[in-house]
Amino acid sequence: MQTLTLFDVQEAALRIKPHVHRTPVLSSQTLNALCDRELWFKAEHLQKTGSFKVRGAMNAALQLENPKGLLTRSSGNHAQGVALAARTLGIPCIVVMHEDASELKKEAVRSYGATVVDAGVTHLNADQKVQELIAQTGFTFLHAYENLQVMTGQGTQALELFEQISAPDAVLVAVGGGGMISGIATVVKALWPQTLVLGVEPERANDAQQSLRKGERVTLPAAPDTIADAVRPLTPGALTFPVMQRLVDDILTVSEETILEAQTLMMRHLKQVVEPTAALPLAALLEHKDLPKRLALFVCGGNWLP
Incomplete structure (x- = not known):
């Protein structure tokens, strides 16, 4: 079976460089204090089209x-x-x-x-x-x-992050069909092998979490009703799931209320407009108090109106 490699992602980065932004990494002392963590936010909501996609x-x-x-x-x-x-x-x-x-x-x-x-x-x-x-x-x-080419392209944001910060204890990534976390995990486990790769889903859309724990792709019975509208696939991808099985350490879930709370905190303290799906990584910090201290959060998109 074909799979992703670090070399593939490096080639993709060179290929798309003239056509995409190199996005910044943001931080907030207030959010660091609130979460008792050192946080870096990879700002893909500032990418062309407002998303890593x-x-x-x-x-x-x-x-x-x-x-x-x-x-x-x-x-x-x-x-x-x-x-x-x-x-x-x-x-x-x-x-x-x-x-x-x-x-x-x-x-x-x-x-x-x-x-x-x-x-x-x-x-x-x-x-x-x-x-x-x-x-x-x-x-x-x-x-x-x-x-595979889409998955590989999504990994280029992690290549940039590698050049922007030192190795975090973990990276937190929103999970829908699995394309983004597959690309990111490919890079992280090659360059920062000790760094955990943690996916985050809404509780109402936890197909990836169920699938990883069962060891096979699980399909939700109906389209999930979640405000995080970018992560509504019923099952992980056939191409992405094997990568997730190999390289993703765990999938966390969060409530709808915490997603909205995290979105508000990011807009208030980072001064950035982000969509609910982009708040999933921070939402995980608000609900899961046992996460490590130094964390990189991928902010996947900013296409949102109140």
């Missing part, structure tokens, strides 16, 4: 040979990354989004020149709509996480 989308798109266009299904952040990648390549892009997805994210996708297909689209029929559009257009489909 552009890293993976750009890395995958740049390796395609003469694509007619790009097509994806996404709740928003990956959609924007694919739309920007298509614009960079000068080709069209279609994004299938659920009808009830964030209007802010739909408008952002359109602003990059992509066409949004959302009329009547639900969790139940979105994949069918994708297949119909692939047959009609011949566009190349880029999955949000079931794609």
